[in-house]
Amino acid sequence: MTAQNDADVASLSYELARDELIQVVNRLEQGGTSLEESLQLWERGEALATRCEEWLIGARKRLEAARKGDDAAGAGDAE
Numbered sequence: 001m002t003a004q005n006d007a008d009v010a011s012l013s014y015e016l017a018r019d020e021l022i023q024v025v026n027r028l029e030q031g032g033t034s035l036e037e038s039l040q041l042w043e044r045g046e047a048l049a050t051r052c053e054e055w056l057i058g059a060r061k062r063l064e065a066a067r068k069g070d071d072a073a074g075a076g077d078a079e
Helices: 003-010 014-030 035-078
Strands: none
16 A cells, blocks of 8 residues: 555544445455455555554543543542
């Protein structure tokens, strides 16, 4: 992948990256593409999957932080 493609993937929302990843997987599963095109699709799919994972990790961290905040607030109320 090129630096432009990397920047393009890095700017995608979770939903856009997920939807494009689904399209890439469908195209690969259908077959009929050249080896070079299949490799390009696979590389794009890997980048999109990584982007989705980054979003999910970030969401998990935000949820954990919110839960810790709720726990701390609840502990203060008990005193």
